Amino acid sequence: MKRDVYLSDRPLEEAQTGYMELLQRAGALNPGRPELVEVEKASGRITAAPVYARVSSPHYNASAMDGVAVRSMDTFGASETSPKKLTLGEFVHMVDTGDPLPPGCDAVIMIEDIHFVAEEEFEIIAAASPWQHIRVIGEDVVATEMILPGNHRLRPVDLGGILAGGVTEIYVYPRPRVALLPTGSELVQPGAGLKEGDIIEYNTRVFGALVEEWGGMPIRYDITVDDYNLLRERLKSALAGADVVLINAGSSAGREDYTAALIAEMGEVYTHGVAIKPGKPVILGLVDGKPVVGVPGYPVSAVLGMDLFVRPVVYRKLGSVPPVRPGVDCFMSRKIVSPMGVEEFVRVKLGRVGEKIIATPISRGACP
Amino acid sequence: MKRDVYLSDRPLEEAQTGYMELLQRAGALNPGRPELVEVEKASGRITAAPVYARVSSPHYNASAMDGVAVRSMDTFGASETSPKKLTLGEFVHMVDTGDPLPPGCDAVIMIEDIHFVAEEEFEIIAAASPWQHIRVIGEDVVATEMILPGNHRLRPVDLGGILAGGVTEIYVYPRPRVALLPTGSELVQPGAGLKEGDIIEYNTRVFGALVEEWGGMPIRYDITVDDYNLLRERLKSALAGADVVLINAGSSAGREDYTAALIAEMGEVYTHGVAIKPGKPVILGLVDGKPVVGVPGYPVSAVLGMDLFVRPVVYRKLGSVPPVRPGVDCFMSRKIVSPMGVEEFVRVKLGRVGEKIIATPISRGACP
Numbered sequence: 206m207k208r209d210v211y212l213s214d215r216p217l218e219e220a221q222t223g224y225m226e227l228l229q230r231a232g233a234l235n236p237g238r239p240e241l242v243e244v245e246k247a248s249g250r251i252t253a254a255p256v257y258a259r260v261s262s263p264h265y266n267a268s269a270m271d272g273v274a275v276r277s278m279d280t281f282g283a284s285e286t287s288p289k290k291l292t293l294g295e296f297v298h299m300v301d302t303g304d305p306l307p308p309g310c311d312a313v314i315m316i317e318d319i320h321f322v323a324e325e326e327f328e329i330i331a332a333a334s335p336w337q338h339i340r341v342i343g344e345d346v347v348a349t350e351m352i353l354p355g356n357h358r359l360r361p362v363d364l365g366g367i368l369a370g371g372v373t374e375i376y377v378y379p380r381p382r383v384a385l386l387p388t389g390s391e392l393v394q395p396g397a398g399l400k401e402g403d404i405i406e407y408n409t410r411v412f413g414a415l416v417e418e419w420g421g422m423p424i425r426y427d428i429t430v431d432d433y434n435l436l437r438e439r440l441k442s443a444l445a446g447a448d449v450v451l452i453n454a455g456s457s458a459g460r461e462d463y464t465a466a467l468i469a470e471m472g473e474v475y476t477h478g479v480a481i482k483p484g485k486p487v488i489l490g491l492v493d494g495k496p497v498v499g500v501p502g503y504p505v506s507a508v509l510g511m512d513l514f515v516r517p518v519v520y521r522k523l524g525s526v527p528p529v530r531p532g533v534d535c536f537m538s539r540k541i542v543s544p545m546g547v548e549e550f551v552r553v554k555l556g557r558v559g560e561k562i563i564a565t566p567i568s569r570g571a572c573p
Numbered sequence: 574m575k576r577d578v579y580l581s582d583r584p585l586e587e588a589q590t591g592y593m594e595l596l597q598r599a600g601a602l603n604p605g606r607p608e609l610v611e612v613e614k615a616s617g618r619i620t621a622a623p624v625y626a627r628v629s630s631p632h633y634n635a636s637a638m639d640g641v642a643v644r645s646m647d648t649f650g651a652s653e654t655s656p657k658k659l660t661l662g663e664f665v666h667m668v669d670t671g672d673p674l675p676p677g678c679d680a681v682i683m684i685e686d687i688h689f690v691a692e693e694e695f696e697i698i699a700a701a702s703p704w705q706h707i708r709v710i711g712e713d714v715v716a717t718e719m720i721l722p723g724n725h726r727l728r729p730v731d732l733g734g735i736l737a738g739g740v741t742e743i744y745v746y747p748r749p750r751v752a753l754l755p756t757g758s759e760l761v762q763p764g765a766g767l768k769e770g771d772i773i774e775y776n777t778r779v780f781g782a783l784v785e786e787w788g789g790m791p792i793r794y795d796i797t798v799d800d801y802n803l804l805r806e807r808l809k810s811a812l813a814g815a816d817v818v819l820i821n822a823g824s825s826a827g828r829e830d831y832t833a834a835l836i837a838e839m840g841e842v843y844t845h846g847v848a849i850k851p852g853k854p855v856i857l858g859l860v861d862g863k864p865v866v867g868v869p870g871y872p873v874s875a876v877l878g879m880d881l882f883v884r885p886v887v888y889r890k891l892g893s894v895p896p897v898r899p900g901v902d903c904f905m906s907r908k909i910v911s912p913m914g915v916e917e918f919v920r921v922k923l924g925r926v927g928e929k930i931i932a933t934p935i936s937r938g939a940c941p
Contacts, residue, residue: 244763244778245778248785260767262773264767264769265769265770267770275848291815302818302870302871303757303759303770303870304759305770312781360782361779361786362778362779362872364775364782365776365778365779365872365876368763368773368775368778369773369775369872373765375902387610391671395612395613395736395739395741397885399628399739401633401673402671402672402673403632405630405736405737405739406734407736407737410613410731410732410736411729411730411732411733413613414616414729414732415729418616418729435641501842502671503670504733504737508729508730508733531899570931
């Protein structure tokens with residue numbers, strides 16, 4: 206194994222744009238084949254095509270209020286000074302909200318506006334205008350109308366809109382399958398007894414939860430010890446069953462860091478190293494038309510690498526883009542200096558002092 | 574059945590505060606008995622107690638860099654003008670990031686700062702200060718230290734922090750079980766053939782997705798036709814198996830609106846009617862020490878009622894409070910007038926025109 210001591214200093218924006226362009230050209234960002242799912246289980250999924258109404262909503266003329274359905278012409282002339290009497294009968298019916306409009310009726314008078322003077326007789330003090338308090342056919346949605354566009358992330362209320370349109374199954378993009386390969390002879394599973402040099406393998410658990418949050422489906426592999434051939438077999442198998450592969454770690458320039466060499470052998474390394482801190486040793490690669498990312502081993506570097514390079518891939522494979530994070534203008538509690546030529550991400554604690562928001566950097570630790 | 578035509582005009586804030594106080598006094602907002610879950614499945618859950626580290630992280634003195642572990646005193650005096658030669662041996666060892674510090678060594682020199690002059694011999698041009706590039710035991714977390722407080726919603730990164738502390742199972746609050754009771758002889762399940770007067774039952778599907786989003790566990794019941802005794806049986810069974818019961822709809826003042834009468838018979842109606850639009854006919858009740866809410870039937874009223882009255886209950890039962898929604902200042906595209914004495918919620922479309930954000934109200938339809 207040749208030892209590769211120096212990493213690339215590719216600027217962040219160039220690395221992000223260039224990598225996405227490479228993936229785009231390779232078709233690695235295309236969503237998978239749409240899958241048909243039950244609407245009521247589709248919250249959070251992304252529509253793969255517009256959804257059209259099969260039935261109108263309402264699908265009949267319906268009373269919009271509890272009250273009395275009438276022919277509006279029978280009510281003309283009613284006023285406070287000369288109330289009009291109506292008797293329940295062919296064109297005068299008690300109705301509840303949602304009831305179909307009885308044949309011949311064209312208006313509803315609210316129950317609150319009615320004074321019963323006998324069992325079946327009541328007075329009104331205002332005329333009903335035609336179609337008042339009626340929800341006409343298709344008021345909300347007309348059959349064949351588009352309810353939702355494609356590439357739309359479904360919110361709970363959207364499910365109601367789709368079901369109201371008589372649609373019970375829709376096409377959504379499949380969740381991108383993201384294989385997580387923890388590597389390193391020093392790794393042990395959580396809960397194992399610890400001896401000096403053992404590292405608890407928790408990074409891929411964090412990755413898994415992140416991938417789920419973004420809408421993907423994590424597939425975690427067992428730990429691979431530091432053995433080039435073993436890792437090659439593992440990567441092949443991961444590529445066969447996933448859309449994206451993350452290798453953690455083996456991304457820095459240490460003795461057992463095979464990842465970059467392996468990706469170069471099996472495909473293409475777009476960059477090994479980005480001019481950021483933490484997260485510098487990230488590897489962005491492409492194998493068999495699929496993104497393969499070497500995520501750094503340090504937890505903070507790892508999470509930042511996931512955020513900067515993997516999150517956009519998962520969203521793009523869902524026909525979407527990552528939501529913009531809310532930001533806040535703040536004042537630094539003390540000056541901080543970053544190394545030359547490196548874009549640094551500093552974690553801070555925010556506090557409000559008077560009108561100002563003050564950001565206090567937390568200890569940076571040793572994160573390459 | 575007595576017919577209750579007029580609903581209460583209780584102001585929104587009073588209804589919200591008063592109902593929560595009533596529930597609080599009845600113990601109806603207490604979280605359930607904490608449950609033990611695997612950390613790696615706990616993303617999004619809420620800690621029921623603080624989480625303490627069982628092991629330190631790192632749990633041994635570890636190299637923070639790829640390089641050479643040395644005794645710092647052996648390096649004193651090295652400079653660019655008089656480099657110092659070192660040979661791999663008892664107190665000079667090649668190390669990778671994360672490796673345990675070899676006995677006797679107290680500093681690490683980065684690989685980038687080393688010039689090999691022979692197979693086992695290299696030069697340095699600067700002294701190593703004691704403990705440089707070493708992650709000392711407990712640098713991140715010391716055993717017994719609190720990793721996370723109670724009542725904390727777990728983010729993906731939190732899972733890493735907990736696992737790093739040697740903890741694999743934690744206590745979280747149980748998801749509040751929310752029973753959803755669709756009622757009404759006019760309701761049909763999605764996908765059924767439709768005849769005049771049929772309403773597709775989709776509200777409880779929306780409620781279910783909302784409850785899941787908030788961290789609760791929805792339990793949807795079959796449709797109950799308009800029959801007081803049937804609904805009483807259904808409510809009893811729901812109360813036995815859930816922490817919160819939502820009845821939809823039967824909350825307005827129509828002929829078949831049994832909900833308020835039923836809640837009054839079995840427990841207490843805090844209010845039937847709130848001075849809001851839409852959503853006015855909501856029923857806030859308490860039966861067997863559990864919140865029972867009559868959610869209006871109109872979809873927009875229903876979702877607003879869920880948001881104003883059910884969301885806070887679910888969050889409180891999780892030892893939490895609902896997150897504040899982001900807001901935005903905007904200009905109305907036209908004047909809108911709300912009825913006197915009613916707090917109105919108007920759905921708008923937002924658009925940016927120059928520097929201003931313009932809100933255009935969308936049609937209000939007929940929503941009581």
